[in-house]
Amino acid sequence: MVRQLAIAGTAAAILVLAGAVFFATRGLPASGRRAAAAPTGAAAPAASAPTGRKIKARLFYVAEDGTRLTSLERDVAYGESADEQAREIVAAQIAPVVEPLVSAIPPGTTLRAVFITKSGEAYVDLSREARVAHPGGTVDELLTVYTIVNALTVNLPAVTVVQLLVDGKEVDTLSGHVDLRRPLAMNLTWVQ
Amino acid sequence: MNARLHSLFPVVVTAAFLTVLAGMLSSQAPTQPALTLLSKDGRRALPMALVADQEFVALDELAPAFQLTVHEESLGAVTVSYKGKTIVLTPDQALASVAGRLVSLPAPPSRSGRRWLVPVEFISRAVSLIYDAPLDLRKASRLLVIGDLRVPRITARYDSFGSSGRLTIDATPRATATVTQEAEHLTLKFDADALDVANPPLPTPGSPGLILGLRVVDATTMAVDLGPRFAGFRATSQPVDTIMRLVIDLVVAQTDAAAAAPATPAPPPPPPSDLPPSFGQTVSAFRTIAIDAGHGGDDEGVRSAEGVKEKDLTLAIARRVRSVIEARLGLRVLLTRDDDRSVPVDERASLANNNQADLFVSLHANGSMRRNASGASIYVAAFDRDAAQASAGGGERVPTFGGGSREIELVPWNLAQTRHLDQSSAFAALLQQALQEHVPLSARPIERAPLRVLESANMPAILVELGYLTNPEQAKMLASDAFQNSVAQALLDAIVKFRDAVPGGGTH
Numbered sequence: 001m002v003r004q005l006a007i008a009g010t011a012a013a014i015l016v017l018a019g020a021v022f023f024a025t026r027g028l029p030a031s032g033r034r035a036a037a038a039p040t041g042a043a044a045p046a047a048s049a050p051t052g053r054k055i056k057a058r059l060f061y062v063a064e065d066g067t068r069l070t071s072l073e074r075d076v077a078y079g080e081s082a083d084e085q086a087r088e089i090v091a092a093q094i095a096p097v098v099e100p101l102v103s104a105i106p107p108g109t110t111l112r113a114v115f116i117t118k119s120g121e122a123y124v125d126l127s128r129e130a131r132v133a134h135p136g137g138t139v140d141e142l143l144t145v146y147t148i149v150n151a152l153t154v155n156l157p158a159v160t161v162v163q164l165l166v167d168g169k170e171v172d173t174l175s176g177h178v179d180l181r182r183p184l185a186m187n188l189t190w191v192q
Numbered sequence: 193m194n195a196r197l198h199s200l201f202p203v204v205v206t207a208a209f210l211t212v213l214a215g216m217l218s219s220q221a222p223t224q225p226a227l228t229l230l231s232k233d234g235r236r237a238l239p240m241a242l243v244a245d246q247e248f249v250a251l252d253e254l255a256p257a258f259q260l261t262v263h264e265e266s267l268g269a270v271t272v273s274y275k276g277k278t279i280v281l282t283p284d285q286a287l288a289s290v291a292g293r294l295v296s297l298p299a300p301p302s303r304s305g306r307r308w309l310v311p312v313e314f315i316s317r318a319v320s321l322i323y324d325a326p327l328d329l330r331k332a333s334r335l336l337v338i339g340d341l342r343v344p345r346i347t348a349r350y351d352s353f354g355s356s357g358r359l360t361i362d363a364t365p366r367a368t369a370t371v372t373q374e375a376e377h378l379t380l381k382f383d384a385d386a387l388d389v390a391n392p393p394l395p396t397p398g399s400p401g402l403i404l405g406l407r408v409v410d411a412t413t414m415a416v417d418l419g420p421r422f423a424g425f426r427a428t429s430q431p432v433d434t435i436m437r438l439v440i441d442l443v444v445a446q447t448d449a450a451a452a453a454p455a456t457p458a459p460p461p462p463p464p465s466d467l468p469p470s471f472g473q474t475v476s477a478f479r480t481i482a483i484d485a486g487h488g489g490d491d492e493g494v495r496s497a498e499g500v501k502e503k504d505l506t507l508a509i510a511r512r513v514r515s516v517i518e519a520r521l522g523l524r525v526l527l528t529r530d531d532d533r534s535v536p537v538d539e540r541a542s543l544a545n546n547n548q549a550d551l552f553v554s555l556h557a558n559g560s561m562r563r564n565a566s567g568a569s570i571y572v573a574a575f576d577r578d579a580a581q582a583s584a585g586g587g588e589r590v591p592t593f594g595g596g597s598r599e600i601e602l603v604p605w606n607l608a609q610t611r612h613l614d615q616s617s618a619f620a621a622l623l624q625q626a627l628q629e630h631v632p633l634s635a636r637p638i639e640r641a642p643l644r645v646l647e648s649a650n651m652p653a654i655l656v657e658l659g660y661l662t663n664p665e666q667a668k669m670l671a672s673d674a675f676q677n678s679v680a681q682a683l684l685d686a687i688v689k690f691r692d693a694v695p696g697g698g699t700h
Contacts, residue, residue, distance in 0.1 A: 066565025066660075067634060100560050136487075136494040136502065137559025140572060142641055143335050161576075172644060174536065176491060177556075177655075179644040185576050189640070 018118040053078035055085070057155045059093050060147045060191065062102040067139050068192045069104065069147060071154075082158045086122055087114045094126070104143035106133035112168065120160035121183050122152050130165045134175040141177045144191040153186035161185050210312050221507035227312060229257055230386060231325075233242040240334070241309055246299045247331075248309035248351045256322035258319060262308070269300065270308055277322035281310065287536075288318040291692045295321070302535055333388050341385040342367060344413070344436075348406055359394075359416060359440040360477075378416040378425065378440065379409070386411050402442050417681035421445050430477065433548065478691040479516060480524040484554035484645065485510035489534025494559035496667035503532065505670055506555040509658070512680040513555075520684060541648040545608070551619065551690070553683065554645050557661045557670055558680075566663045567634030568627055570620045571655040573609045575642035608650035615652035619690050623654065626685040630678035631658070652690075665675035 031131065054075040063070040076092045079085030094105045108129035116122045126148075149162040161183035165171070171180055226237040227249060238257060241248045245313065257264050261273040272279040280289040286297045295317045315336060316329035328337040330345065337343045344363035351358045363369065367384040375555045387408065394406040401421035407413050423445040429438045485506040487493035493502025507529065514525040526547055528540040544552045558569065609616070617638070624637045646653045658679060659666040669675050 062561045063560070064564075065635065066560035066562030066662075067569075067636075102557045104561055135559050135561070136492075136663070137660070137662070138556060138571075138641070138643065138655070139565065139660075140494075140559045140561060143561070176487060176493070176537065177641075177643050177645075179647055181644075182576065182642075184642065 036074060057089050057092065057151070059089075060150050061097065062104050062143055063192045069143055069150070069190050071119070071150075071190050078153075080117050083114060086116055086124075086152055086156055086159065087111065089155050090114055090124055090148060090149055093147060104140065104147045106130055106135070106144065108133050112165075116156075116159060120158055121157075122159040122162045123165060124148055124152070124162055125165040125168055128165075131166050131171065131174050136175040138177045140189055141173070141175050144174060145178050145180070145184065146187055149184045150186055150188065150191065195367050206636075208231065218241070225334060227334050227336055228460045229336050229338060230341060230343060233340065238336075240312060243299075243302070243309070247312040247334075248299075248302070249312055249315070250304075251310055253307040254310070254315070255318075258323060258485065261321070264308075265601045272284045272319075274319070274322050276323070279318050279322065288314065290318045290321045293321070326600075330388060333390070333399075335388050337388075341688055343388050344382065344384050345388045346382075346393070347390045347411065348394050350394060350403070352402075356444050357408070357442045359442065361404065361406075361414075361438040361440070362432075363436045363438070365434050366431055368429060368436055369438050371425075371438070371440065373421050373425065376418050378427075379415045380416065380438070382412045382414070384412050387414070389414070403442060404446055416440070432477055436507050439477070466663075474595075478523065480526065480549045482526045482528065482546055482547065482549035482552045482651075482685065483510045483513050484528040484540045484544075484552065484655075486554060486556040488529050490530055491534055494557055494661040496661040497664055498667060500661060500667050501688070502557045502559075502661060505557050505658075507532065509555050509676050512676050513553075513683050514682050516680040517687065521688065523687075537644050538648065540645050541608075541653075544653075545648070545650045549651055551687065552646070552649040552651055554653070554655040556655060556657045558657035558660045561659055561662075564662055565634075566666050567632050568659055569634045569639065569657045570623055570627075570638050571646070571657065572616045573649075573653065574642050575607065575610055575647070576642070607647060609647050609653055612650070612652050616646075616654055619652050619686065620654050622689045622693075623656065623682065623686040626682035626689075627656075629681075630682055631675070632669075 007103050026111070055078050057071050057076040058071045059074050059076075060069040060071050061088070062068075075090065077088045079088045090111050094103070094109055094111060096107070097103050106129050110127040112125040112127055114122060114124050130144070132143065145164065148164060152159045161171075163183035164174075164180050166174070173180055195209065224549040225240045225242060225247065226634065227240050227247075229236050230239055236257070236528050238249055238253055241250070251260075251262050251270070254260065255272075259274065263271045263273070265271060268283050270281040270283075272281065277291045279291075281301045284300050286300045288295050288297055297311050297317060298313055299311045301308055301314075303309070304394055312329065312331070315327055320327040320329075325339040326337075328343075329335075330337070333345065335343070342365075344365055344367040346361060348359060348361045348362055351360070361380070362370070363382065363384070367382050369382045372379050372381075393408065393414070401419045403422070404417035404419050406414060406416050421444045423444060424443040426441045426443075428441075429436055431437070462633065485503075487506060489503075493506070495501050511530070514527060517523055517525050526543060526549060528543050529535045540554070541552070558565070620638045624633065627633060628637070643655055646655055659670045659675075661667045661670060669671045
């Protein structure tokens with residue numbers, strides 16, 4: 001058990017390091033870098049920050065058939081640390097979109113906080129709308145959950161699993177179906 | 193030890209036999225009921241008296257059987273002593289003081305002439321507390337097992353399936369039986385010291401042409417008498433909780449010529465090759481189905497534009513499914529809710545687990561952010577790798593007393609579904625087949641997802657999203673009688689196939 005922990009710890013450390021290298025190779029230190037420390041509200045889409053450095057990130061939206069996600073590459077503000085970058089990605093992901101895009105994030109949902117543990121678990125704390133404004137249905141809930149999980153795990157190699165929180169607390173589910181008691185790994189089954 | 197006991201003290205325990213024995217051994221009238229005392233020293237009958245439906249035994253007859261000393265005190269109390277420990281009985285009080293501890297009795301002791309009568313429960317509730325050996329009173333079969341004897345209770349039932357039939361024999365506590373075929377009967381030899389056989393042994397009549405009856409042969413042997421149409425059998429046994437369940441499937445002769453001349457039954461042909469006599473396989477023991485009507489109470493689930501609520505839809509369909517299955521298959525159907533109330537997700541699976549359901553079906557209606565999404569989907573639980581490993585790794589080595597270690601099964605309760613995933617998928621495939629004849633399916637009709645309600649279900653379990661309430665056309669369809677009847681029919685078809693076709697279908 002101790003040995004397994006040690007191996008897991010080492011693996012996580014390597015992943016964090018890899019993540020750091022990933023970002024470092026993505027460009028020069030920016031002047032006028034976007035301040036990323038404050039949680040970005042859904043009303044202020046990070047992708048539209050005009051002066052900041054950007055990275056390309058793959059974001060997820062509801063596909064035409066309504067039963068899967070589709071992904072597209074969008075500009076997302078650069079974050080200096082993995083935590084900051086994660087925050088920018090989630091903020092961009094949950095920002096309202098206009099047709100023809102459809103977001104699987106319940107309307108009004110904002111991001112309260114994101115942090116990444118040394119072992120590569122990202123904790124994403126969403127506002128209560130993620131639950132109370134959720135329209136229900138297994139597919140809708142799966143798409144909501146895997147929008148966030150995939151946005152982080154696909155774009156940030158440092159993140160291996162994502163634990164969703166709502167209003168600062170662990171929740172069983174968003175609308176009664178998908179088990180959120182454990183962190184979830186990337187799952188591209190739900191992406192076209 | 194067991195073999196020695198068995199050979200030294202052969203005992204036959206059937207209630208019918210007992211009644212006769214009681215008549216011979218007791219001083220009472222032959223119709224008087226008797227309690228059979230079964231110990232390693234053999235068997236003896238203790239006469240019982242029935243007063244207002246309560247069975248009594250006489251203290252003066254009980255005393256020698258258990259080396260008890262009975263003493264009548266001056267104030268009317270009766271003391272019963274055994275190896276320095278004392279039970280005090282007081283007339284007109286349904287209580288006994290056993291070594292200072294009060295226990296209740298179903299009736300007070302009563303005097304009959306010079307004798308004291310005590311309720312038969314006096315043995316299990318009072319004497320057993322001070323007696324050296326375990327005393328196991330089985331009221332239903334009027335049997336008292338003294339000491340560590342293995343005396344399983346044997347119950348049997350017969351079900352016919354078309355022209356074939358199935359004999360199910362439960363031994364509680366578990367005792368395995370070997371089945372051998374002789375000319376005109378099957379011999380069931382139980383690994384036990386004696387049998388406690390229900391009377392009659394077979395309450396449901398067999399099929400006259402296939403089996404003629406079930407009877408006791410000796411202390412640990414029973415026999416199934418075979419009819420002229422019998423062609424072969426398959427015997428399998430499996431533990432179900434504290435029960436060892438022996439299932440004997442009886443196959444009818446292909447040509448029914450034998451039935452025309454029952455007086456001269458031909459020697460039984462060898463069993464068909466697809467049904468070899470075998471033992472120790474798992475078998476279907478399909479009894480109970482849990483139907484989960486999704487959502488309820490404050491949790492409405494998805495709501496259609498016209499106001500159809502998922503919680504109402506799932507309840508309506510669950511009730512239809514229940515009545516169809518109960519009427520057509522005679523299976524027990526549990527609903528996780530039978531009204532409009534909120535039931536926590538964990539309670540839904542717990543209800544199924546606690547009732548040892550053989551299948552768990554959760555009914556839902558889907559929703560999508562896009563109105564055009566349509567079709568039914570069946571979900572099987574999915575687990576992330578770490579969770580799957582935690583349980584599929586299964587055992588953990590634990591040290592044992594006296595050195596060494598052994599493997600024990602450790603599956604966290606909330607991952608109970610991990611060991612049923614294959615069967616859950618098998619049922620999902622059968623349900624897809626059955627549904628597609630009646631109901632539009634989505635492009636990927638079977639999905640795997642980490643669904644909370646399925647994960648702790650300790651039996652094959654699926655969740656079915658019957659269609660999209662967010663799609664106006666589908667919402668209309670979902671609310672229709674025709675659709676709901678189709679779903680009930682499809683579930684029935686899938687359950688029948690699952691019960692009959694999947695090896696070990698629905699076993700625990």
